[in-house]
Amino acid sequence: MRKGEETRTRILDVAETAVLQKGFGGTSIEELIAETGITKSGFFYHFRDKNELAKALLNRYIENDERIYDEIFSRARDLMDDPLQSFLLGLKLLSELLSDLPNGHPGCLVATICYYERLFDREIQETNRQAALAWRRRFRGMFEEIMAVYTPREPFDVDQLADMVSTVIEGGIVLSKALKEPQSLPEQILVFRNFIKMLFQPVQHA
Amino acid sequence: MRKGEETRTRILDVAETAVLQKGFGGTSIEELIAETGITKSGFFYHFRDKNELAKALLNRYIENDERIYDEIFSRARDLMDDPLQSFLLGLKLLSELLSDLPNGHPGCLVATICYYERLFDREIQETNRQAALAWRRRFRGMFEEIMAVYTPREPFDVDQLADMVSTVIEGGIVLSKALKEPQSLPEQILVFRNFIKMLFQPVQHA
DNA sequence: TGAAAACTCTACCGGCGGTACAGGAGCGGG
DNA sequence: CCCGCTCCTGTACCGCCGGTAGAGTTTTCA
Structure with a gap:
């Protein structure tokens, strides 16, 4: 449960930086999971879309x-x-x-x-x-x-x-x-x- | 030559509206050509990318x-x-x-x-x-x-x-x-x- | 130790950006 | 009249991306 929150926070950190530089449309989920070191399924476990x-x-x-x-x-x-x-x-x-x-x-x-x-x-x-x-x-x-x-x-x-x-x-x-x-x-x-x-x-x- | 400029302008008009509403990343070329009534090849004739x-x-x-x-x-x-x-x-x-x-x-x-x-x-x-x-x-x-x-x-x-x-x-x-x-x-x-x-x-x- | 949480793996779909290239319609000039 | 140029269309294809589905695995904590 604590581990989950930590991963979620890490995704959000990476996403925030990327989104502020490139906008939402310019930020791909693939790049987020690459930088976070998580799989695509892992990402969609935390966020529906x-x-x-x-x-x-x-x-x-x-x-x-x-x-x-x-x-x-x-x-x-x-x-x-x-x-x-x-x-x-x-x-x-x-x-x-x-x-x-x-x-x-x-x-x-x-x-x-x-x-x-x-x-x-x-x-x-x-x-x-x-x-x-x-x-x-x-x-x-x-x-x-x-x-x-x-x-x-x-x-x-x-x-x-x-x-x-x-x-x-x-x-x-x-x-x-x-x-x-x-x-x-x-x-x-x-x-x-x-x-x-x-x-x-x-x-x-x- | 005049025809070309006209089409180009029409694409730019459609693109400007879309980009201001959704950003560049959120605007797809496909939707631009759909609204302009042009083909994809036609689009890339006017703009390289x-x-x-x-x-x-x-x-x-x-x-x-x-x-x-x-x-x-x-x-x-x-x-x-x-x-x-x-x-x-x-x-x-x-x-x-x-x-x-x-x-x-x-x-x-x-x-x-x-x-x-x-x-x-x-x-x-x-x-x-x-x-x-x-x-x-x-x-x-x-x-x-x-x-x-x-x-x-x-x-x-x-x-x-x-x-x-x-x-x-x-x-x-x-x-x-x-x-x-x-x-x-x-x-x-x-x-x-x-x-x-x-x-x-x-x-x-x- | 057992169940729930937090993932991974694999496979797939359709849309999109982009490339390549062949072909054609219209039009203006020699 | 037809040559060549501009301005497209059509078709086929590529790889990335968002998203779905589901089965399996590891980690965590009570």
Whole structure:
């Protein structure tokens, strides 16, 4: 029973790397079993088909993603009492974390699935949608806390502002992949951070 | 000769739609020829292999993309003399254009290729990189014109600011696809537009 | 030690990317 | 009018891949 979980995890590890580099359609089961050192029957013992693999892969990815955000922003919360300063620190920590990845961000599975949607069932698409909605809720919560203390310089829709965090991260990943400049993603997050600072910073009366 | 171009274009049209929905790996040549009403031999008369198809598809996509940006921002330039107002109008026009697409943005081929990179040759990856660099040059030019007139409230790296435009568009596409909310993309562009307005607007002395 | 879990082995199917090559329809120019 | 070029079609074939089926084997743990 424990052995089974271990093999399953190994398959998922290999699959995640491959899928983020080549997409689902470009990743063959044969190559996964070759790299994992398992037989085809062994693979299908763990996953009924490719769709099942995608489901497991996505759920695991989302869980891990949430965990990372939880860690970063709760750590920022511990260090800073003010909600704005805490959020700005969180973005800084996120940027640093991404900056330290040796080969840049490997890619976001949610985005991969967006660009492959038509070949997955509704369940996967719904899981993907819920992941994006969870991001929105998370960051909206932070902005609401900030707005309880600070008045934004310009009126903003909180949901749209919350979505902007995800937008910058997803867009930054695409851009840094296209440019082959891993630093672009952390840089873009810092640029966004400056915008947020500007938005809530009280106007300096000269 | 004209007949050949027409067929080629028809294949590219069908292929573009399919690839943006399912990725390259998820798009089979068989389905392309079925929808185009051509034989397999006919397909391979026009494109040596799938890589060749990808090359043609990407080049055509980038050309069209550049054309759209040219049109929008030159129109904005005609209507507004001030570089900042012109850029802000351009973003507004872009947002409206994207808002009017009945089924939302179909997806960006540059992003699709990012998430499939390992299966393409260097030439395609380099073309993709050049496309992203062209975006950077385009928007950097606009920001330089703006900065010749306005002083930003906070110091910014011009390249990073230029990249932010692409980031928001690419990220907005991913997010609106994941959320299945076509309006997210135009909304995110308007949020970004507000940030730019804020950045260059002179501080109001109360 | 025994049963369940976690596999392997073998054989097969149909679809797909790709190759090879022969042949033909339409069309424009000499 | 027919030559040659472009633009295909038809047929046959290859090997990889996703997936199925089922029988057999090893490993694990209670």
